[in-house]
Amino acid sequence: MRLPTLRRTRTVEPGIVTGTARLDRRTKRLVGRLRPGDIAIIDHVDLDRVAADSLVAVGVAAVLNAKPSVSGRYPNLGPEVLIEAGIPLLDDLGETVFQAVREGANVRIDGNTVLLDGEPVAHGVRQDAETVAKAMADAREGLSVQLEAFAANTMEYLKQERDLLFDGVGVPEVETRIGGRHCLIVVRGYDYKADLDVLRPYIREYKPVLIGVDGGADALVEAGYTPDMIIGDMDSVTDDVLRCGAEVIVHAYPDGRAPGLARVQQLGLSAVTFPAAATSEDLAMLLADEKGASLLVAVGTHATLVEFLDKGRGGMASTFLTRLKVGGKLVDAKGVSRLYRQNISGSSLLLLVLSAVAAMASAVAVSTVGKAYLGVASEWWDNLVFQIGQLLGRLF
Structure with a gap:
């Protein structure tokens, strides 16, 4: 991930921001095109923390969201991240912003209005610390409803994938030797950089199988490692990392459709598919467990109910059952950097x-x-x- 550099945006006066528009309905796909000072136009209801962290890291001048960044369904974490970083957030702009603004256009934000060539093209809600705090408080009141839905999704997943969970049915054959070894599973999620840094001595000593989940493979490469295996739907891993020599496992829908497989084949690479309704990070854990890994170390994965909901997918219900399945050998590295830092005084x-x-x-x-x-x-x-x-x- 690129570190923010000098922004190209020009702040004319307080509340007014100008910059180059970059837009995409998938935030993680947009991040790859953003440059410091750009104005990101997204279509992301309930903006999650991982997406917000990536926007902050790029150094965007502002974020324009066609959807509500906090819908009230649950207390998602993304808007607070943007506000704390001092990035203006203009919310609930509707489809108008995608219809009126084109990629590369110079746009101006004045209060709650988006202007193109001096003409207003969309109006939204300008979020600040107070409005986000109120929205989050309201969302927490409805958390019990989401908990019930989460439990229902979990039971539905259990019905669909019990053969996979209990007997490993559907787990593909892989070339990477996993039996008896440690596996480090990396998702480009919360605090992954800090935890990877703290785990360097462990990686050097134990030489675990390095498994990158989609963009987690890029995270491994950025940290100086070469992944042994890449698992995911291939929508956020870069072409260069896909070509690094790692074994590629494409996450497919339960009916066998695998949209990411075409991209891998276009790069001239071979891959196997893993059909399942679970998330890619869950598939990585289930595969490593089924192939006999002695220990699973998870970096950047989701561990709490709020994090599951913050991901914004019903499929996150699979994570709960997956952790029950592999819990005896799973070590979550989340927060390791806060628990322990090597510090030698002069x-x-x-x-x-x-x-x-x-x-x-x-x-x-x-x-x-x-x-x-x-x-x-x-x-x-x-x-x-x-x-x-x-x-x-x-x-x-």
Whole structure:
């Protein structure tokens, strides 16, 4: 993911922002085209945190949403992320914004109005910390309804995929050796960068199978690793990473349709499909478990009810059952970076160096070879002092 650089936007006065419009109905696809200072136009009801984090990381000047960023169904986390980052959020603009604005157009935001060539083309709701906080409070009141729907989705998934969950039916054969090894499953989700950084010593020592879930494969490459396997519907992993040599598993619908397979084949790569109603991160866990992995370490995956709902898909219900299935060998790395950070102070480092020097000096002093070297060094030093003394005597 690109780090934000100097923005190209021009703020004319408070409340007014101008910039180049980039628009797409799929936020994660749009992020790949955005540049610092662009104005992102999205169609994303209940904006989730992962999408908001990616928009902040790019350094957009503003976000225009055709849909409500908080619908009230549940307390989604994305709008707060944008507001805290100081990025203007104009909400509920409707289809008009997609019909009126074209890719690359120079747009102007004035209050709650979007202008193109000085003419208003769409009106929305300008969100701020107060309006988002109120919307979130209202959404929390309706959380029980979403919990009931989540439970119903979970039971429906259990009916559809019980053979996969209990007996591993449908898990494809893979070439990557997994049996008896640790597997590190990376999703480009919450706190994945910090947790990957903290896990470096673990990766270096245990050399786990590196499994990237869609954009998680890019996250591994950005961290300096090469994934062994890529699993997903192939809508957010880049072409270069797909060509890295990893084994590719394409997530397919339960009826066997796999839209992502065509893209993989166009790149001249071979792949197998994995039909299931679960999410791609769940398939990665189920596959690794079925193939005999001794430990599953999850990075960036979803772990709490709010995170499941924040993802905004009924299919997230599969995550609950998947974790019940693999729970005995699953370690969630979420928050590891907050729990533990390696921190060596300067004084501790100096003490360590001095201790090493003292140990080396002691070892040299007590050994036969060391005593011989010390004798030579002492004689060399005496000769040097004698010669310096003679030179000073001649001068004075």
